[in-house]
């Protein structure tokens with residue numbers, strides 16, 4: 520049975536109800552592309568600006584003028600290509616319109632903090648692989664993977680190298 524509150528809305532695009540499961544009803548998504556496309560709602564076709572996400576489990580979002588302005592302010596550009604790969608936080612605001620209050624998707628006016636960088640783990644001792652010399656943790660991981668068949672921290676790699684020399 521269709522939910523009466525969702526009826527008349529376009530199910531192919533992100534709606535406030537899609538955030539119901541999210542903590543604080545907010546979600547951080549990364550922009551894959553922003554394009555104008557024909558959006559058909561209730562048999563009516565309209566050209567809308569649509570934001571597509573890298574995470575395909577979230578539907579693309581129709582960007583209204585408010586959200587477009589927020590986006591431009593956030594990243595200080597109006598060039599669509601420059602938003603590619605940028606992340607935004609989408610939340611819900613109560614908006615008053617036509618004497619009624621409804622939920623509207625809003626791009627938050629803050630740039631999301633990068634998720635704490637996940638460092639690769641040493642497959643031998645289990646600790647975080649740290650940068651070593653000029654190599655980043657990821658480079659150390661792939662270097663040791665190539666050489667020893669395991670991602671190793673520099674301590675374990677050194678120990679193994681010494682072992683091999685015996």
Ligand SMILES: [Zn+2]
Pocket residue numbers: 641642643644645646671672673674675676
């Ligand atoms: Zn280790």
